[in-house]
Amino acid sequence: MDYKLVRTTCPYCGCGCEMMLEVANGKLIGTFPSKNSPMNQGKLCIKGWNAHEFVHSPERLTKPLIRKNGELTEVSWDEALDYTASRLGEIRDAHGGDSVAFLTSARCTNEESYLMQKLCRAGFGTNHVDHCARL
Amino acid sequence: MTNSIPEIEDANCVFLIGSNTTEAHPLVSHRVFRAKLKGATLIVIDPRKIQLTLQADIHIRIKFGTDVAFINGLMSAILSNNWHDQSFIDERTEGFDALREHLKKYPLEKASAICGVSVEDMIKVAKIYATSEKSTILYTLGITEHSHGVDNVKSLGNLAMITGQIGRPSTGVNPLRGQNNVQGACDMGGLPNVYPGYQVVTDDTVRAKFESAWNAKLSNKVGYTIPEMMDRLLDGSVKAMFILGENSVMSDPDTHHVHHALTSAEFLVVQDIFRTETTELAHVVLPGACWAEKDGTFSNTERKMQRVRKAVEPPEGAIPDWKVICELGTRLGVSMTYDSPSAIYDEMAGLSPAFSGINYRRLEAGGIQWPCPSPDHKGTPFLHQGRFTRGKGLFHVIDYRPNEELPDAEFPFLLTTGRRFAHYHTRTMTGRCPSLHKEFPTPRAQINFLDAKRFGLKEGDLVKITSRRGDLTTPVQPGDIVPEGAIFMDFHFAKANPNVLLGTSLDPVSKTPDYKVCAVKFEKISTQG
Numbered sequence: 108m109d110y111k112l113v114r115t116t117c118p119y120c121g122c123g124c125e126m127m128l129e130v131a132n133g134k135l136i137g138t139f140p141s142k143n144s145p146m147n148q149g150k151l152c153i154k155g156w157n158a159h160e161f162v163h164s165p166e167r168l169t170k171p172l173i174r175k176n177g178e179l180t181e182v183s184w185d186e187a188l189d190y191t192a193s194r195l196g197e198i199r200d201a202h203g204g205d206s207v208a209f210l211t212s213a214r215c216t217n218e219e220s221y222l223m224q225k226l227c228r229a230g231f232g233t234n235h236v237d238h239c240a241r242l
Numbered sequence: 243m244t245n246s247i248p249e250i251e252d253a254n255c256v257f258l259i260g261s262n263t264t265e266a267h268p269l270v271s272h273r274v275f276r277a278k279l280k281g282a283t284l285i286v287i288d289p290r291k292i293q294l295t296l297q298a299d300i301h302i303r304i305k306f307g308t309d310v311a312f313i314n315g316l317m318s319a320i321l322s323n324n325w326h327d328q329s330f331i332d333e334r335t336e337g338f339d340a341l342r343e344h345l346k347k348y349p350l351e352k353a354s355a356i357c358g359v360s361v362e363d364m365i366k367v368a369k370i371y372a373t374s375e376k377s378t379i380l381y382t383l384g385i386t387e388h389s390h391g392v393d394n395v396k397s398l399g400n401l402a403m404i405t406g407q408i409g410r411p412s413t414g415v416n417p418l419r420g421q422n423n424v425q426g427a428c429d430m431g432g433l434p435n436v437y438p439g440y441q442v443v444t445d446d447t448v449r450a451k452f453e454s455a456w457n458a459k460l461s462n463k464v465g466y467t468i469p470e471m472m473d474r475l476l477d478g479s480v481k482a483m484f485i486l487g488e489n490s491v492m493s494d495p496d497t498h499h500v501h502h503a504l505t506s507a508e509f510l511v512v513q514d515i516f517r518t519e520t521t522e523l524a525h526v527v528l529p530g531a532c533w534a535e536k537d538g539t540f541s542n543t544e545r546k547m548q549r550v551r552k553a554v555e556p557p558e559g560a561i562p563d564w565k566v567i568c569e570l571g572t573r574l575g576v577s578m579t580y581d582s583p584s585a586i587y588d589e590m591a592g593l594s595p596a597f598s599g600i601n602y603r604r605l606e607a608g609g610i611q612w613p614c615p616s617p618d619h620k621g622t623p624f625l626h627q628g629r630f631t632r633g634k635g636l637f638h639v640i641d642y643r644p645n646e647e648l649p650d651a652e653f654p655f656l657l658t659t660g661r662r663f664a665h666y667h668t669r670t671m672t673g674r675c676p677s678l679h680k681e682f683p684t685p686r687a688q689i690n691f692l693d694a695k696r697f698g699l700k701e702g703d704l705v706k707i708t709s710r711r712g713d714l715t716t717p718v719q720p721g722d723i724v725p726e727g728a729i730f731m732d733f734h735f736a737k738a739n740p741n742v743l744l745g746t747s748l749d750p751v752s753k754t755p756d757y758k759v760c761a762v763k764f765e766k767i768s769t770q771g
Binding site for chain 1: 247248266267268269270272418419420421422423424425426427428429430431432433434435437438443452456457458459460461463464465466467468469471474475479480481482483484485486487488490493494495508509511514515516517521522524525526527528529530532533534535536537538539540541542543544546547548549550551552553554555557558559560561563564566567568569570571573574575576578583586587589590608609663664665666671672674675676677678681752753754755757
């Protein structure tokens with residue numbers, strides 16, 4: 108059996124507890140608290156202990172979807188990316204960059220939020236980017 | 243947070259206001275328990291009898307939304323008893339005379355009448371907070387999610403500065419942030435007024451730096467906040483929206499308004515890991531990878547940047563969000579070629595003085611708290627040591643403003659909202675964790691047992707709750723956690739989502755909605771079998 112522990116940071120609240128994800132044969136099978144994290148010192152809450160449970164849910168989205176004739180329809184990544192970029196570009200060119208708004212995510216990584224605001228500011232020349240901090 | 247979580251346990255006084263810490267931030271409440279074991283006085287200010295009130299030395303059952311009057315009253319008591327720190331005020335602050343003059347409008351008796359806390363209790367709290375060697379303020383959304391949230395926060399800042407309870411270990415004004423990377427989304431400039439590292443978009447020098455780095459012409463106009471985006475979608479001036487990892491339909495107030503706004507979009511893109519109420523409105527849905535399937539960093543509520551590491555592959559067909567954004571950026575003419583998240587981090591840190599000393603190699607040894615301006619800087623566990631970021635700490639003169647919608651003859655009950663221990667937000671994730679679902683499978687609206695008796699309600703009976711915006715049906719949970727006349731609902735379940743009831747009144751500065759107070763009525767629908 109291919110078995111490993113991967114040290115990471117909890118995906119739930121802002122405490123930032125460090126945890127060890129238990130991986131067997133490429134699948135998550137458990138979560139342990141990190142003992143030498145200064146934040147959580149070997150402890151986790153009930154959400155943290157069970158953080159691995161949603162990852163392999165059969166309900167995960169695995170195909171890009173485009174609305175066609177009113178229905179969200181599975182498409183290839185190339186089609187989804189080309190279509191999204193061309194529609195956003197058309198709206199930007201017809202109505203100006205201020206006609207497009209972006210919400211980045213308090214769930215994603217710093218690197219992803221950096222890229223979202225860069226895409227908004229550099230690609231559309233607007234500062235209409237926000238996230239749920241004020242909500 | 244101005245200070246760090248481990249410091250909490252060494253405080254002599256923990257002043258906890260508007261935070262249900264054991265349910266929302268369990269590993270912070272652990273430090274509060276330790277502080278108590280080490281002899282600290284625990285003051286819990288909350289209209290509800292939350293779990294920590296059982297450990298508290300003093301529970302102040304303040305009336306909903308009257309925090310400014312309460313804090314102004316505390317400061318009046320502190321000044322009239324000479325419990326303030328005059329040398330801190332003289333050396334470190336400005337605007338004190340105006341505050342002193344203003345507080346004459348809030349004598350203890352008047353403040354007490356507004357917030358429903360006895361004069362004796364206010365004096366007791368004022369004395370303990372002001373005269374303990376190290377007092378720390380912890381707060382959460384009970385302070386900020388009001389149409390006067392910014393006033394509440396500034397009032398807490400006044401209280402800390404008037405007593406010198408800031409700029410030292412185990413003191414400070416400490417917001418506990420609710421999401422794993424809400425701090426990071428702010429740090430990275432996911433805000434309409436700042437670039438990464440809180441550099442303002444209206445500063446010409448800053449903007450020139452980013453224009454040169456990104457090879458693009460940038461706007462000098464502050465952008466729209468979320469509530470403004472929704473309004474502009476409705477009036478047609480915003481035509482397209484790109485939402486990353488957010489279930490706006492469920493999580494924003496006044497659900498019908500948000501639903502209407504998003505369906506008005508000419509083009510809506512939503513990137514997420516599950517189908518949600520929001521992906522159902524999109525023109526394009528892009529499947530992302532979750533936190534266990536990609537590398538990156540999060541910033542926790544203590545401003546600490548920590549590594550997130552890939553443990554498993556995403557499900558076949560899903561792609562890490564950073565790669566998706568790069569693909570779109572490249573197609574739209576933005577230079578976005580990175581071989582790894584580490585390279586993205588380096589570009590970001592190179593443009594942000596607050597983070598420029600941090601990189602993935604250093605983070606291997608553990609998280610680093612910003613500001614960290616150079617590679618040999620150890621990071622900053624607590625802020626404002628010796629001087630405030632702006633130089634002198636500025637006192638603000640704050641008047642009490644009632645919440646915009648209070649109970650009246652037609653809608654006589656006050657609705658407030660919050661989290662339950664086993665769930666997270668709209669249950670996109672926790673609803674799919676069998677162990678958590680088992681703990682808390684259905685919504686329950688907390689009501690006071692006296693109100694329950696009056697309406698003939700028992701645990702599990704169904705009620706219809708109605709506000710000026712909408713209505714819903716939910717089982718009730720009678721008890722003594724909420725005071726008479728109040729209802730508490732969690733916001734985790736689509737079938738009983740209190741956001742359909744809430745209004746859209748916003749804080750004038752932060753644009754934060756009033757999630758904590760709105761007026762409702764209710765009626766019994768049926769009895770639990």
